[in-house]
Amino acid sequence: MNCKQFKDILYEYLQGNLDEKQYQLAQEHARHCSACLQEMDFLNHQLLKLKNAKVHAPDEKVWQAIKEAITKELPRNIVPMRRITHSSFLKIASVAALILVSASSWFYLHQSPVGQNNHLDAYLEDHAVFIAELSDQTTDTLTEDDQDDLLFDGDEEDLDFGTLIEDYFLS
Amino acid sequence: MIPDVLIIESAKGNVTAFEELYRHTSPFVYSVIYRILERKEDSEDVTQETFIKVFQYLPKFRFQSSFKTWIYRIAVNCALTKLKKRINKEGKTSPYEDTILHQTPDTSDRGAIENQELEDQIHTMLKPLNPEQRTCIILREIEGLSYQEMADTLKMNINTIRTRLKRARDILIKTYRPERRIEK
Numbered sequence: 201m202n203c204k205q206f207k208d209i210l211y212e213y214l215q216g217n218l219d220e221k222q223y224q225l226a227q228e229h230a231r232h233c234s235a236c237l238q239e240m241d242f243l244n245h246q247l248l249k250l251k252n253a254k255v256h257a258p259d260e261k262v263w264q265a266i267k268e269a270i271t272k273e274l275p276r277n278i279v280p281m282r283r284i285t286h287s288s289f290l291k292i293a294s295v296a297a298l299i300l301v302s303a304s305s306w307f308y309l310h311q312s313p314v315g316q317n318n319h320l321d322a323y324l325e326d327h328a329v330f331i332a333e334l335s336d337q338t339t340d341t342l343t344e345d346d347q348d349d350l351l352f353d354g355d356e357e358d359l360d361f362g363t364l365i366e367d368y369f370l371s
Numbered sequence: 372m373i374p375d376v377l378i379i380e381s382a383k384g385n386v387t388a389f390e391e392l393y394r395h396t397s398p399f400v401y402s403v404i405y406r407i408l409e410r411k412e413d414s415e416d417v418t419q420e421t422f423i424k425v426f427q428y429l430p431k432f433r434f435q436s437s438f439k440t441w442i443y444r445i446a447v448n449c450a451l452t453k454l455k456k457r458i459n460k461e462g463k464t465s466p467y468e469d470t471i472l473h474q475t476p477d478t479s480d481r482g483a484i485e486n487q488e489l490e491d492q493i494h495t496m497l498k499p500l501n502p503e504q505r506t507c508i509i510l511r512e513i514e515g516l517s518y519q520e521m522a523d524t525l526k527m528n529i530n531t532i533r534t535r536l537k538r539a540r541d542i543l544i545k546t547y548r549p550e551r552r553i554e555k
Contacts, residue, residue: 211536211537211540239544242544242547243540243543243544246496246543246547247512249489249492249496250493250496250508250512250513251512251513251515252489253402253406253489253493253513254486254489254490255402256398256401256405256414257397257398258397258401258414258415258418259415262397262415262418262419263393263397265419266393266419266422266423266426267386267390269419269423270386270389270423270426271386
């Protein structure tokens with residue numbers, strides 16, 4: 201190791217950051233080169249001074265000035281926190297509203313008479329039969345009982361509103 | 372170690388918690404600022420500015436970085452901005468005085484005299500460094516930050532930090548070392 205190489209790694213040598221091989225080479229060089237040894241001692245001494253530098257503390261008046269400033273500006277300063285809170289509240293409210301709408305829809309479809317599958321199936325089956333009857337039969341071919349069913353005889357019990365769904369809502 | 376609860380409470384605008392946070396952090400914040408500026412009055416102004424900014428921006432601190440490097444970053448930025456303004460205003464090549472002003476220590480207090488001597492030596496040692504080199508040396512050698520912490524504080528690549536530190540140390544050696552003969 202020459203002087204230039206030693207100088208390049210001097211700081212890491214002093215910090216103990218070299219691997220074993222480099223450390224031994226540096227140590228060997230310093231042992232034989234008084235100029236580098238002198239430079240190493242000098243740098244070490246300077247760094248030690250910096251490490252022992254006094255910690256300065258600010259005067260109490262600095263805190264008083266800070267306190268005054270932040271107390272005056274407090275409403276403005278906490279705006280970001282309010283925004284965050286407001287934003288979080290909106291998110292929670294949106295999720296709650298979504299859950300409520302979903303639950304209502306589910307309840308309507310599964311619990312109400314119209315929404316229940318068996319009613320719907322029965323309705324569709326009756327409707328299919330009705331359409332089939334309309335297409336396959338004419339009133340001429342209907343039996344007397346059938347014709348009676350289709351004609352209003354003035355009895356409100358037999359009042360027919362058309363389809364079964366209309367019956368459901370209008371009767 | 373700064374308790375997280377102090378940071379969280381301060382972020383909510385709790386002045387008592389913020390005062391405690393200030394008591395924990397102000398010595399090292401003020402020391403860094405003072406070493407960069409070397410004027411008590413300027414350092415106090417910048418410390419004040421730093422903590423007002425800390426209070427303002429704490430709600431945005433997300434614990435993704437160390438609080439210490441975050442606060443160092445604000446302090447260093449405020450101090451360097453102040454230093455640039457001083458250079459522009461005073462039009463000097465070096466923003467530092469030839470000698471540092473001290474209050475006269477009590478001559479019977481040996482510790483105070485030694486402290487002042489050390490302060491004078493540090494002032495002399497740091498004087499030939501430019502503000503960026505000086506900041507690197509302060510953070511590394513006085514405050515004891517790691518290369519990674521320095522990179523986070525100064526928002527710089529670690530290699531740039533190493534280069535700046537090496538140049539700064541070379542200047543320290545070249546300026547103050549005893550004459551030597553370079554061996555080939």
